[in-house]
Amino acid sequence: MNGLKKIAYNCRKATFLIEKQQIGRITLREKLELRIHLMGCSICKTFQQQSIIINQMVRNFFHSAGQAERKLDDKFKQELQKSIDDKLR
Amino acid sequence: MQRDQNKDIIAGGNTLDPHSWVSKYADYLYTYAVTRINDEDQARDLVQETFLAALEKAGTFEGRSTERTWLTAILKFKVIDVYRKNSSAFAKRANLSDAEQEHQDFFDAVDGHWNDQHRPKELGIERPDALENKEFQRILQLCMKKLPVLWLSVFTMKHMDDESTETICNTLKVSASNFWVIIHRAKVNLRACLQKNWI
Numbered sequence: 001m002n003g004l005k006k007i008a009y010n011c012r013k014a015t016f017l018i019e020k021q022q023i024g025r026i027t028l029r030e031k032l033e034l035r036i037h038l039m040g041c042s043i044c045k046t047f048q049q050q051s052i053i054i055n056q057m058v059r060n061f062f063h064s065a066g067q068a069e070r071k072l073d074d075k076f077k078q079e080l081q082k083s084i085d086d087k088l089r
Numbered sequence: 090m091q092r093d094q095n096k097d098i099i100a101g102g103n104t105l106d107p108h109s110w111v112s113k114y115a116d117y118l119y120t121y122a123v124t125r126i127n128d129e130d131q132a133r134d135l136v137q138e139t140f141l142a143a144l145e146k147a148g149t150f151e152g153r154s155t156e157r158t159w160l161t162a163i164l165k166f167k168v169i170d171v172y173r174k175n176s177s178a179f180a181k182r183a184n185l186s187d188a189e190q191e192h193q194d195f196f197d198a199v200d201g202h203w204n205d206q207h208r209p210k211e212l213g214i215e216r217p218d219a220l221e222n223k224e225f226q227r228i229l230q231l232c233m234k235k236l237p238v239l240w241l242s243v244f245t246m247k248h249m250d251d252e253s254t255e256t257i258c259n260t261l262k263v264s265a266s267n268f269w270v271i272i273h274r275a276k277v278n279l280r281a282c283l284q285k286n287w288i
Contacts, residue, residue, distance in 0.1 A: 010201035049215035058248040081111040
């Protein structure tokens with residue numbers, strides 16, 4: 001089996017390339033292989049769409065200004081400020 | 090000449106005021122830590138350690154960044170240290186291929202097809218407007234917690250902090266090829282967890 005034929009039927013390899021392509025580089029040959037696979041495989045196409053959304057969402061969590069701020073309890077904060085103030089003396 | 094007293098901490102324009110650190114930055118730093126390490130107690134400890142380390146290093150603050158940026162940088166090193174410790178414990182406990190075998194086999198071992206029960210289905214989240222969906226965000230966070238600690242460290246450093254692949258590999262002592270295996274497995278697992286919990 002040649003390489004192209006292999007990827008045409010291999011979802012493990014295709015999803016690997018989908019991940020690699022999003023954050024790194026894949027070769028021209030790999031791009032071609034992936035494109036051929038995705039033309040015939042709607043399951044991996046769905047995987048790709050969801051994977052892209054997941055990555056964007058993870059980025060948004062932590063970069064959007066509107067993210068929910070988590071609060072420390074007041075008692076902990078008071079003690080923390082006190083220990084800082086003590087060291088400043 | 091009284092103003093010279095503080096000369097060393099106002100050189101670059103920004104100043105340090107440790108008396109207001111907790112009220113100004115504690116919640117911000119806690120949020121930063123807890124979203125990256127998913128452990129509330131440990132996140133609290135890191136915030137405390139960050140302030141204490143910052144006091145000791147106050148003399149090295151040149152005022153070129155804001156107080157908040159400077160404190161966050163100190164915390165970031167501490168978070169990466171946690172990743173490093175966690176992942177070396179992980180490496181001792183089991184090598185990567187063992188850990189992979191613990192996970193379900195998503196693909197057919199011979200031909201690489203999706204195994205029937207693991208096939209991705211459309212979840213109605215394939216469009217960018219899913220980004221606004223709070224319930225989806227909540228489930229995604231829960232699913233991230235379930236990833237093996239090394240995978241989560243790799244995933245977080247890449248997607249949250251946009252670290253270079255080289256930095257991640259060096260910090261966590263994983264080879265470049267294992268890095269890609271982890272990125273792939275982490276996503277396949279994460280997506281499967283979403284499918285399982287998203288109705």
